[in-house]
Amino acid sequence: MPDLVPALPEIFLAVMSMALLMAGVFQKEENAGRSVSYLAIATLVVTIAIVGVVADGRASTFGGAFVTDGFAVYVKGLILIATAAAVLMSREYLEQHGIFRFEFPVLMVLAALGMLMMVSANDLISLYLGIELQSLSLYVIASFQRDTTRSAEAGLKYFVLGALSSGLLLYGISLVYGFSGSTNFDALAQLFQAGESPVGVTVGLVFIIAGLAFKVSAVPFHMWTPDVYEGAPTPVTAFFAVAPKIAAMALFVRVMVGAFGDLGDQWQQVIIFISIASMVLGAFAAINQTNIKRLMAYSSIGHMGYALIGLAVAGGAGNAEARADGVSGILIYLAIYMFMNVGAFACILQMRRNGRMVEGIGDLAGLSKSNPAMAMVLAIFMFSMAGIPPLAGFFGKLYIFLAAIEAELFALAIIGVLASVVGAVYYIRIVKVMYFDAPEEGFDGPVSMEMKAVLVVTGVVTLFFFVWPLPILDGAGLATAALLPG
Amino acid sequence: MTGFPWLSVVTFAPLVGVAFILLIRGEPDVVARNAKGVALWTSLITFVVSLGLWINFDPTASGFQFEEKVLWMPAFDIAYHLGVDGISLFFVILSTLLTVLCVGASWESVKDRVKEYMIAFLILETLMIGMFSSLDLILFYVFFEGVLIPMFVIIGVWGGPRRNYAAFKFFLYTLTGSVLMLLAILTMAFQAGTTDITKLLTHDFPISLQPWLWLAFFASFAVKVPMWPVHTWLPDAHVEAPTAGSVILAGVLLKFGGYGFLRFSLPMFPVASADFAPFIYGLSVVAIIYTSLVALAQEDMKKLIAYSSVAHMGFVTLGTFTATIQGIEGAVIQMLSHGVVSAALFLVVGVVYDRMHSRDIATYGGLVHRMPVYALVFMIFMLASVGLPGTSGFVGEFLVLVGAFKANSWVAALAATGVILGAAYMLYLYRRVIFGKLTKEDLKSITDLSPREMAVFAPLVLIVIFMGVYPIPFLDAMHVSVENLIERYETAVAAAEQIRLAAR
Numbered sequence: 001m002p003d004l005v006p007a008l009p010e011i012f013l014a015v016m017s018m019a020l021l022m023a024g025v026f027q028k029e030e031n032a033g034r035s036v037s038y039l040a041i042a043t044l045v046v047t048i049a050i051v052g053v054v055a056d057g058r059a060s061t062f063g064g065a066f067v068t069d070g071f072a073v074y075v076k077g078l079i080l081i082a083t084a085a086a087v088l089m090s091r092e093y094l095e096q097h098g099i100f101r102f103e104f105p106v107l108m109v110l111a112a113l114g115m116l117m118m119v120s121a122n123d124l125i126s127l128y129l130g131i132e133l134q135s136l137s138l139y140v141i142a143s144f145q146r147d148t149t150r151s152a153e154a155g156l157k158y159f160v161l162g163a164l165s166s167g168l169l170l171y172g173i174s175l176v177y178g179f180s181g182s183t184n185f186d187a188l189a190q191l192f193q194a195g196e197s198p199v200g201v202t203v204g205l206v207f208i209i210a211g212l213a214f215k216v217s218a219v220p221f222h223m224w225t226p227d228v229y230e231g232a233p234t235p236v237t238a239f240f241a242v243a244p245k246i247a248a249m250a251l252f253v254r255v256m257v258g259a260f261g262d263l264g265d266q267w268q269q270v271i272i273f274i275s276i277a278s279m280v281l282g283a284f285a286a287i288n289q290t291n292i293k294r295l296m297a298y299s300s301i302g303h304m305g306y307a308l309i310g311l312a313v314a315g316g317a318g319n320a321e322a323r324a325d326g327v328s329g330i331l332i333y334l335a336i337y338m339f340m341n342v343g344a345f346a347c348i349l350q351m352r353r354n355g356r357m358v359e360g361i362g363d364l365a366g367l368s369k370s371n372p373a374m375a376m377v378l379a380i381f382m383f384s385m386a387g388i389p390p391l392a393g394f395f396g397k398l399y400i401f402l403a404a405i406e407a408e409l410f411a412l413a414i415i416g417v418l419a420s421v422v423g424a425v426y427y428i429r430i431v432k433v434m435y436f437d438a439p440e441e442g443f444d445g446p447v448s449m450e451m452k453a454v455l456v457v458t459g460v461v462t463l464f465f466f467v468w469p470l471p472i473l474d475g476a477g478l479a480t481a482a483l484l485p486g
Numbered sequence: 487m488t489g490f491p492w493l494s495v496v497t498f499a500p501l502v503g504v505a506f507i508l509l510i511r512g513e514p515d516v517v518a519r520n521a522k523g524v525a526l527w528t529s530l531i532t533f534v535v536s537l538g539l540w541i542n543f544d545p546t547a548s549g550f551q552f553e554e555k556v557l558w559m560p561a562f563d564i565a566y567h568l569g570v571d572g573i574s575l576f577f578v579i580l581s582t583l584l585t586v587l588c589v590g591a592s593w594e595s596v597k598d599r600v601k602e603y604m605i606a607f608l609i610l611e612t613l614m615i616g617m618f619s620s621l622d623l624i625l626f627y628v629f630f631e632g633v634l635i636p637m638f639v640i641i642g643v644w645g646g647p648r649r650n651y652a653a654f655k656f657f658l659y660t661l662t663g664s665v666l667m668l669l670a671i672l673t674m675a676f677q678a679g680t681t682d683i684t685k686l687l688t689h690d691f692p693i694s695l696q697p698w699l700w701l702a703f704f705a706s707f708a709v710k711v712p713m714w715p716v717h718t719w720l721p722d723a724h725v726e727a728p729t730a731g732s733v734i735l736a737g738v739l740l741k742f743g744g745y746g747f748l749r750f751s752l753p754m755f756p757v758a759s760a761d762f763a764p765f766i767y768g769l770s771v772v773a774i775i776y777t778s779l780v781a782l783a784q785e786d787m788k789k790l791i792a793y794s795s796v797a798h799m800g801f802v803t804l805g806t807f808t809a810t811i812q813g814i815e816g817a818v819i820q821m822l823s824h825g826v827v828s829a830a831l832f833l834v835v836g837v838v839y840d841r842m843h844s845r846d847i848a849t850y851g852g853l854v855h856r857m858p859v860y861a862l863v864f865m866i867f868m869l870a871s872v873g874l875p876g877t878s879g880f881v882g883e884f885l886v887l888v889g890a891f892k893a894n895s896w897v898a899a900l901a902a903t904g905v906i907l908g909a910a911y912m913l914y915l916y917r918r919v920i921f922g923k924l925t926k927e928d929l930k931s932i933t934d935l936s937p938r939e940m941a942v943f944a945p946l947v948l949i950v951i952f953m954g955v956y957p958i959p960f961l962d963a964m965h966v967s968v969e970n971l972i973e974r975y976e977t978a979v980a981a982a983e984q985i986r987l988a989a990r
Contacts, residue, residue, distance in 0.1 A: 325561075368643075372602075383635055388661075389628035398624070398668075402561070405672040413672075417665035424661055428638065428654070436642040436650055466628065469559055 006059040006068040009050045009076065010116050016043040017109045024102030033100035037087055040105035044084040044112065051076045058482060060122060064184050067122035070482030074331060074475050075119045075250040078338055082243040083112040085342045088450050089349055090235030096355070097233070099145055107144075108239065111137035115247035119254070124173045124183040127251060131169070131215065134244060135162050141239070142232045154231025161224040165214035172207025175200050185259035195262045195317065202266050208255065209270055215248035216304045217297075219277035229297035234357060237293055238345030241300050246334045249307055253330060257314050257323075257483060268315030275312055276415050278305025283422035287429075291359050292348055295426060299385060300341070302423050306400050307333045309416055313403040324480050325403040331476035336396040336465065340384050343458030346451055347378040352444045361430060366439025374447070375434045377459045384462045386427035387420050392465035493552045493568040496536045496578065497615045500585070500608035503528025507605055518600035525589045525604035529611065533582040536615075543575055545963045548970050550621060550684060558625070562675045567621040567682060572964035573748060573818055574618045577741055580825045581614040583945070584737045588730035590942045591833050595729060595840045596644060603644060607730065610636040614738050618745065623671045623681040630706075630742060631664050637731070637739065645726040652719075652726035659719040663709035670702030674754075686754055687974070693757050693982055700758035703751050710743030713803060714773035717796045724792035725845070729836030732788065736795050737829035744802040744821050748814065752806065753971050756978035759807060766807040767890075767897045773800035774904035782911040787835045787845045790915055791828060794871060797904055798824045804901055805886035809975050813889020814968050815961055820882030822960065823870070823953060827879060830867040830946040834860075837939055838919075841932055847915065852924030857934040861920045863943050868916050870950045872909045878953035 004011060020043065024036045051073055058069040087108050094100035114134030121127035139162065143155025177183050179200030180191050192201075214221040229237045256267060282302020289295040310333065313326030351358050368375040384393035397420065404413040447455075465472070506524045510517050543551060550569030558566045570578060588607055596603050610633065617629035634657055642653035675681050678689045691699060709716045720740075724732045752759050774797050781793035798820065805817030837860060838853070839845055854861040870877035873884075883905060890898035924930065935943070953960065 368599075368602075388635055389631045394628070394631075398672075399561075401669065402672050402675070405669060406676055410669075413669050414666070417669060418662070421658060421662045421665055425654070425658065428657060431638075432642060432650060432653070435639060436653070473559060473561075 002063070003059070003061040005054060006061045007066055007120070008054050009047050010113060010120070012050055013043065013047050013109060013113045013116065016047075017106055017113065020102075020106050020109060024106065027102070032102040033094065033104065034091065036102035037091055037100075037105040040087050040109050041084050043109060044080050044087070047112075048077060048080045051080070062126070064186060065123035065126040066117075066120050067185075068120050071250070071254070071331075071479040072119045072482075074479035075246060075334070076116050077475075078246050078335055079112060079115045079119065079243050082246065082338050082342060083108055083115075083239070085454055086235060086239035086243065089238055089342075089346055089454060090233075092448050092451065093233065093235045093349055093357075096352075097145060099233075104141065104144060107137045107141050111141070111239075112243065115243060118247045118251045121251065121254070122185045122258070124176065124185075124259075127255065128166075128170065128173065130251070131248075132166065134247065135166070138162075138240065138244060141236050142228060144236060145233045150231040151233060154228045157224055157231070158228045161214070165211045165221065168207050168214070169211025172204040172209075172211060175204025175207065179204065185255070188259040189261060192260060192262045195265065197263055197266070202263075205260060205263065205267055206270065209267060209274075212248060212252045212255065213274055216245060216252060216308075217301055218274045218304050218308060219281045219301060220274070222278070222281070222301050225301060226294045226297040229300075230291055230293045230359075234293065234345070234349055234359075237296070238342065238349065241296060241345065242338050242341050245300060245304065246338060249304065249330065249334060253311060253314065253327060254483070256311060257327060261314075261484075262317070264315035264317045268312055271308055271312040271315055272409070272412055275305050275308035276412065278302060278308060279416055279419040279423075280305075283419040283425075286423070286426045289426070290361055292351070292361050292364075292430075293359055295361065295430075296341075296344065296348070299423070299426075302419070303333075303337055303385075305419070306397060306416060307337070309400050309404050309409075309412055312409060312412060313407040316407045316409070319407060320484070322403060322407040324484050325399070325406055327483060328473075328476040328480040329399040329403040331479050332399045332472055333396040335472050335476070336384075336392045336462075339458045339461045340381050340393055343377065343455060343462060344381040344385070346454045346458065347374060347381070350374060350443055350447060350451065353441065355444065361433055363440065364430065364433045365437040367434040367442075369439045370442030371445075374455070377455050379431045379434060380459055380463050382427040382430050386424040388424070390466045392462045395465060395469060491554045491568075492535065492539060492542075493570065493619050494554055496532055496539065496582070497568065497612055497619060499532045499535065500528055500611040500615075504605050504608045507601055507608075510601065518597075521601040521604045522589070522593060525608060526586070528608060529582065529586040529589050532611065532615075533579075533586050536579050536582040539570065540575060540579060540963070543570075543572075543963060545572065546966065548966050553621070555621075558622075562679065562681050564624045564681050565622050566625060567684075568616075568619045569621045569684070570619050572967035574745065575963060576818070576822050576960065577618040577738070577745055578615050580741070580822060581611060581618065581738050584733060584825070584829055585611040585614075587829070587833070587942050587946070588733050590938065591733065591836060592728070592730045593938060595836065599643065603640075606636040606640050607734070610640070610734060614734075617742060621683045623674065623683060623686070626683070627664075627668055627671055630746075631661075633739065633742075634660060637735070640731040640734075641723060641727045644728040644731065647726075648722070649726045652722040655719045656723040659709050659716065660706075663706035663716075666702045667706035670699045674699060683749070689754070690978065691755060693985070696755040696758035697761065700751055700755040700762060703746065703755075704762075707743040707746040707751070708769075710746070711740060711799045711803060712743070712796060713769050713800070714776060714796065717773070717777065720796060721789050721792040724795075724832075725786060725788045729832060729839065732832040732836075733829040736791070736832055737825040740795060740799055741821050741825060744799065744806065744817065747803065747806045748817070748971070752809065753974050756975040757982040759809070759975070760979045760982075763807045763809070763893070766803055767894060770800040770804035770807075771897060771900045771904075773797060774804075774901050775907065778904050778907035778911060782907070782914065784911075785847055787847055787915065787919070788832065789845075790847075790911065791831045791835065794908065794911065795824065795828050797908065798828070798871075800904070801883055801886045801901065804897065805889050808886075808889040808893040809972060810889040810892050811968060811972055812885045813893070814971065815964060816882050816885025816887075816889055818964055818968075819878070819953070819957060819960060820886055823878035823882045823950070826946055826949050826953075827867055827870045827877075830943065830950070831871060833942060833946075834864050834867060837935065838932075842928070847918050849926070850919040850929065851922045851926065852920075852929070853932070854920045855924045856929065856932045859935045859940070863935070863947065864916065864920060866947055866950065868912045870954070872912050873905055876951065876954045878950045878957075880954055881957045
């Protein structure tokens with residue numbers, strides 16, 4: 001019997017998702033959605049507490065396939081907060097579109113379970129299990145609005161391309177296993193300690209990177225992102241943009257640094273390439289978008305490019321301090337990214353006119369007159385994403401570039417900052433539309449209490465991060481220390 | 487690090503005003519009136535407190551005064567570290583003074599979204615003061631870059647017809663320069679192991695690294711100053727910005743660049759500064775002559791003054807990189823003088839713009855018949871801009887030219903032609919607007935300055951004349967700081983010379 005304590009949060013979440021399913025089935029249909037969704041939020045919050053309580057150094061179980069450490073605790077916290085926020089934000093939208101079925105929150109909980117598994121994976125097999133559990137749940141909720149073609153198309157597209165990437169990933173895993181004889185991260189790290197590996201492992205590594213790059217939607221594996229973001233129901237997009245990205249990025253870090261950390265010479269260049277490609281494409285492709293969800297898709301591609309700078313730094317052999325700063329840079333970036341994106345999507349979810357959602361950037365025109373508070377909050381998120389101090393987004397980029405400079409990846413840093421200037425164009429364009437353009441009619445009011453709460457919390461964190469940055473900085477520091485001991 | 491945190495008070499007092507303005511509720515006109523009142527009082531109090539800094543400033547002490555330090559982010563001991571020396575002190579006061587005048591000048595001309603307008607200006611004030619008084623590189627960058635947000639909004643919301651274009655151009659030009667500086671800052675943090683400016687001022691950066699760092703800082707400051715050829719955002723931004731926005735832009739934001747050269751480029755990368763000095767001389771002389779000629783051809787008053795700003799800031803960069811005591815003190819005085827004079831000139835344009843809603847020179851003519859007081863005020867600032875002895879402009883330009891002459895007589899001679907050209911375009915402007923017959927129908931009912939407008943101009947007139955006649959208090963306060971800077975610069979350059987000779 002394996003030690004179950006390290007996996008307690010996952011076990012709790014799995015049991016609760018079944019319980020929620022039961023709770024949904026045995027209720028009247030019209031109440032089920034709402035009550036299950038509140039129960040789901042409560043479950044997620046309790047899980048955060050369990051994650052915190054169980055956290056006690058590094059512990060592995062299930063024959064070393066599952067590990068929990070400071071790194072996992074930090075990322076799990078982010079994932080659970082993001083998922084809870086997404087469930088909270090989806091209620092209003094789903095009710096208005098008459099699709100508030102109780103399966104929705106249950107699927108979100110299952111997706112969260114998959115993500116927690118990903119973060120704790122310490123074996124290529126458990127990694128794959130986590131990814132598939134997450135992905136299958138996401139495929140379903142992408143097409144949750146099944147009577148609209150766009151949503152169905154988004155789900156299908158996501159499924160087909162997701163299956164392809166899973167195939168790539170599995171192929172890479174099989175190559176690595178075939179040439180090294182193990183799938184366990186610790187064992188792999190031991191094998192490659194000298195920094196040398198058979199060619200087959202290198203090929204397998206490239207396939208694994210391709211599969212994971214697909215999950216974080218890094219260029220050139222990004223094509224699905226804009227279509228899926230646009231087609232999926234908006235609260236689902238809000239979810240996609242945050243929690244799965246964080247989980248996939250954390251998994252990426254754990255695989256690359258944990259298992260193949262000493263093979264940095266072989267994968268660092270690949271990461272540098274996809275990082276540059278993502279930043280540049282995310283910046284340029286977004287400029288001409290007119291649909292705000294597509295814009296956010298390109299924006300998230302760009303943000304993942306910045307986070308990947310941290311991973312590229314972590315691949316640099318030799319400089320241990322720089323590697324640690326690279327990893328903690330990613331973690332800080334992800335935390336700030338979560339607050340900004342949840343907040344921005346909370347605003348996008350308010351874009352409703354005469355009972356219908358509108359998604360054009362032009363529809364925001366004159367928002368500063370019709371709803372000054374919301375315009376102000378959205379402007380804060382946009383400036384923050386553009387990386388203008390003193391907002392939180394600046395500090396995310398600061399720590400990433402700090403690591404890049406420390407590792408002497410100057411070309412990467414220079415391309416990165418210049419791409420951020422190009423990226424600023426479309427972020428401040430949204431501010432321009434809201435503040436400088438002649439007003440359109442306002443959006444449907446009033447803003448519900450839960451949305452207000454989400455907006456206030458994310459807005460305050462983004463705006464006042466600089467006052468007290470230590471909680472996130474210290475958390476990221478501890479998490480990094482767990483992943484890179486010494 | 488003892489005593490009351492006066493600098494923090496000055497820096498963040500405007501934010502207290504912002505908090506009050508945010509709390510105002512009620513009818514739109516009541517909100518507007520109260521917002522204006524709060525903004526005026528806040529900026530006045532801030533100004534008075536900042537004057538207190540000057541009174542308590544010890545001009546004989548070297549180093550920074552009113553220092554405060556609290557650890558902010560533990561990596562590279564990034565700290566919340568404030569302090570002023572003889573150079574930055576006056577820029578702090580300039581910022582607080584101009585904010586008061588901006589609020590006063592916008593009293594009637596801004597009718598739309600008054601509350602937001604006042605909030606933007608007060609936030610801008612905090613950022614400006616913080617920029618000049620921060621003694622930590624990261625903190626400096628936060629303030630330096632944060633200024634973009636309120637300024638972007640001010641140009642974009644309350645600006646003229648082409649405000650979108652101008653706001654974007656301003657934002658992107660400045661951002662591009664600044665991000666490169668950010669990378670240089672991070673590199674310095676690793677080189678020196680700290681971001682504390684007081685420590686960096688005595689840190690010797692490797693000679694091979696200095697040119698790169700210098701160029702990165704140059705990219706940012708040259709755009710801010712602005713130096714030719716990256717000055718093109720300035721005329722657009724000035725023309726489209728509301729009057730008070732132009733005032734802050736010309737009065738304070740342009741000084742960010744000059745201040746940056748003085749605070750960072752010269753003392754931290756002395757060898758690179760010495761190597762690049764001819765390059766700067768070249769650009770400055772081109773800026774002085776070329777933009778003066780461009781100014782001569784302008785039909786738009788604001789554009790003319792904007793181009794004259796580029797020319798005047800050319801003197802600043804020239805004086806700074808001569809690295810002589812006259813050159814640097816002249817550059818600082820020139821910046822302060824330009825801060826007051828160009829701000830005043832934009833206000834002068836604002837006065838007639840509020841009445842006629844036109845900036846075209848051709849719209850006006852013969853104003854002296856209807857507006858004698860206005861003509862007098864305009865004349866004082868016009869002459870100060872030209873650099874007439876007895877006005878602040880003279881002191882600055884003269885000292886810079888003396889410094890330049892010590893460094894290179896050709897440069898000084900060419901720069902001096904700029905003074906002549908300056909007289910040409912300003913007098914030409916003045917003649918066309920003020921003198922001549924009052925023939926245009928719609929000008930016949932134009933009114934002279936109101937008491938409110940006089941109150942805005944009065945302190946500026948006093949400062950311009952005081953600085954021109956008796957600049958000693960300013961020079962005394964900055965003297966020790968400038969001497970320190972030059973001493974440090976010269977020893978570093980001499981040491982580098984030794985190394986180069988030895989390598990030969």
